[in-house]
Amino acid sequence: MSIYLWGLIGLEAFCLLWILLNSTFIKPLANPLDDASNPTVSLLIPMRNEERNIKELIQSLQALTYPSFECILLDDQSTDQTKKLTNEAIKDDERFSLIIGKSLPEGWNGKVHACHQLSQHAQGELLLFIDADVRLAPDTVERTVATFNKEEAGMISGFPHYADRSHLSQFLVTLQHFVVYAHLPISIANTTNHPSFTAACGGFIGFTRKTYDAIRGHEAVSSSLLEDVHLARETKKSGHTMKLMNISSSVSCYMYESLKEAIEGFTKNIFIGINKSVGLALLLITWYILLYILPVALLMISITSGQILYAVPLLLIVLQKGLVDYKNKTSLVYCLFMPFSALLFVFVLTRSMYTSIKGKAYTWKGRSYS
Template sequence: MYIGIHLFFLGWIIINRLFLPCLPKQPELKEEPLVSVLVPMRNEERNVETLIKSLKNATYRHTEFIILNDQSTDGTQQALEQAIAKDQRFNIIMGTELPKGWVGKVHACHQLQQVASGDFLLFVDADVRFRPKAIEQSLSLLQQKRAQLLTGFPAFDVSPFLSKLLVPMLHFVILFHLPLFLANYTKFKAATAANGMWMLFEATSYRKMGGHAIVYNSLVEDVHIARKVKEHGFKVILANITSSVKCRMYDTNAEVWEGFLKNSYAGIGRSPFMAIVLIVFYTIFYILPPFLAIYGVFTGMYSWLLPYALTIAQRWYIDMVTNQRWYLSVLVPLQAFAMLAVLIQSMRKSYKKQAYSWKGRHYS
């Protein structure tokens, strides 16, 4: 029975993946509208050079690049001016004071869209790098699917050890927990996922449903704004963008922990019931299997190695289709443990009404 459940999980992941469209290798555009590429930056000095290089190398030429310096306290502004030089496609704007109750990134995106003139708005995080055709590939798939929002999770460059454990689980959660048919082919709001690192909106629809201002106080604004898109009768497409878009989210273990801490419990709607279900589920099906495998080796009951092997197979398949490091799949029990640890700590902070911290700002 236990082994059969793991076989079912593997089959489900393989079938579910069929409803996750990939960016087209050779994009075909019905028209070439103006795309505003909008980048919020707060203390992103280390990412400026590589991001600007990606933007400059983009082959889709009907673009404008607007970057908001969100009151950075490092050398972001100087690095921007040096990297951009005299490229007239770029516009740097200075962020205003964060209003009470707003989340920093949401406010930055809100300010960016106010000065954007594009027919489409592509919100991109500062730590993203992308291939030259990524913009027209995204626009082509959006037009093909007749959607008003296209989003996706990039391939991840995972350097810190904690990043190797937690970051790849983002793809696992999508392909395992999210019924992608409902996400991509229905207006069912509960089956919605989005990633603020790469969100391409049709501008008219975006502003009609209220833009980022409608989720001004959300720590998981990407998911909440995608739900608002569906709520207004528009279509959302979650795509596999890993062939063209890459991201290095964190450089230190402390950053990994802090980043996941603010989103973990909020990401499940601050539901204690859902938290308990996830803790029990991942403990039984993803933390227990290596212990069963050890028991099987010492007792000669080698069938008990199968659950662990099947969990590795699940992770390996997901890592393969999302351009992740396949050998990290053997760490799936540690990955599950780390995910639960950050969830429990995030839940504890919520119940104690302790603030979450990110880039020098604090959110309740």
């Protein structure tokens, strides 16, 4: 048992060091220069049954300080008061317009089709797609434009600060940051065009118009349930630069209102995110059980036996999650419950894999996808 314990401690320590080093390769959005040009930016927002978000979303966007932007919102066949509340919120602000989405064509994902329609109406030199549950700091657009210039990027994305709308869902939602920092070699992702090494978040994706047109935009990933990652891969395949940034100081997201909603949301894309590889899924399940769940049992042994060494693995995984949470403005309370987050991850990945293997449809916002 002592050999296993020391081996686990060594592995946990290595993972902590890896996360620490890996985090140095993901930069915050750049500070704008005083003499910088102001290209027109199109803020493009797909909405389906988003009545709970409309008021705060529009208030956030109306507070933006960038001098040259248009904001186009699309009501994607909503069955609630999304259209009515949007019109009330934008009033006579000429920077904003609302369009009504067309019926979903066969073979298209709903959000992808909505974004495709938005892109057809956009006039900007830069296109910034954000979700309705996202809130932007006033200088976000300036910083995004400055990042495009500084990084000479064709596409930019990042994972936002996840605001605390539902305590239980946060245990799963904030794990997104951890998965990126723990599993993606960010140095390779941000310095090469290898499509296998990339990550993106659909809540905040920016393109130069040149790059977007070069990859055929959302039409290139029309059926994807993981369009953010697939767009990033298409960008790299086309030879354009894609950068993953730390946007947590500028962008917040109120992602889910309940744990049930979070489970449904992640179930539809987590297995697809690993290319439906059963082998990789089983490896990840085993990894998270051994490294991030089992230390709870070792803590119990430490308490009953009085041997402090058995508590060290749990301390190291709390430090791992805590480091990631600190980097992304997440409350450090959640790192104390990393084993619970890992348990949720294992459950959702297993559920997503089972759904796919059984040939069942994924469901989201009243639509079903194979």
